[in-house]
Every structure is written in structure tokens, then in C-alpha cells.
Amino acid sequence: MADRIPSHNSELNSTHFHHTNRLMATRMSFYWGHNTVILFDHWPGNHPAMYALAIIFVFCLAFLIEFLLGFEFTKPGATKVGACLLKTGLYMVRMAVSYMVMLAVVSYNGGIFLAAVGGHVVGYMIFRSRAVR
Numbered sequence: 001m002a003d004r005i006p007s008h009n010s011e012l013n014s015t016h017f018h019h020t021n022r023l024m025a026t027r028m029s030f031y032w033g034h035n036t037v038i039l040f041d042h043w044p045g046n047h048p049a050m051y052a053l054a055i056i057f058v059f060c061l062a063f064l065i066e067f068l069l070g071f072e073f074t075k076p077g078a079t080k081v082g083a084c085l086l087k088t089g090l091y092m093v094r095m096a097v098s099y100m101v102m103l104a105v106v107s108y109n110g111g112i113f114l115a116a117v118g119g120h121v122v123g124y125m126i127f128r129s130r131a132v133r
Contacts, residue, residue, distance in 0.1 A: 027108040036109045039100065051111070058104045058112050059119040061097050066123025068094040 034051035037043065038058070044050030068090055074083040105116050 030108050030110050030113065032110045034111075036107055036112070038104050038107045038109065038112055054104075055111050055115040058101060059115040059122075061101050061104075062116045062119025063123040065094060065097055065101065066120055066127050068097075070123070070127025 034044070034048045035046040036051070037045075038054050044054040073090060074086055078086075101116050101119075104112050
């Protein structure tokens, strides 16, 4: 169980937790920079190229969510059971991807936030907007 140790360091604006002899910082406000952790421990780390890859990855995840929301994947002649199973499977994938995007945004990195919003906006415009259809 993690012991909560409040921090009064206004420069980082973070809360510190002691967990298995490691000190972890969780930011509580948006910040800019490539030195961050998104979704997985030590990823993207402090490498600018990996940060750019993380931004592209989050953008694609948000775009995928809009793709899954925008199309009807069942055919008119499909059985009810098959259609139900397909829709349930797609719903499961959409929810898993949605939670991954949410967890990425909770890193409070401004670039990741903009990538998530941008992916949703572009995906909505392409797959769900009436103006494009």
C-alpha cells in the first residue's frame, strides 16, 4: 500500500508517493516538455524522438476511437447473435482504447493532451461529421 507524503514543492506542483522504496511524482497541473511518463513505466522517458512517437501514438488512439464510433460494422444480412457479438467486441475495444487515451491525458503533459484532442477532432471530422459526408 502506498503511503502518501504531501509535497510543498511549488516548482513541480506534484504529490509524492512512497511505493516499494521508490519515490514517484504525480503532477497535478499541465506542463510542457518531453521528459514525461505516459502509459508505461519509463516511456517515453527523456528522449525527444520517443516523445514524438508517444504524441503520434496517442493521436492515433483518439482517431481510432472516432473511427469505431463512426461506422456500422454489421452487414444487413448478419444474424442477430453474430451482430451482437461483433458489436460487443467492438465496444470492448473502444472502451479499452478510450481508457488508454484517458490515462495518457492524466500524465498532464500539454503535448499529449493536444494530441488526444486533435485525434478526436480529426477523427470526428472524417468519420462522423455531416459536412464531410
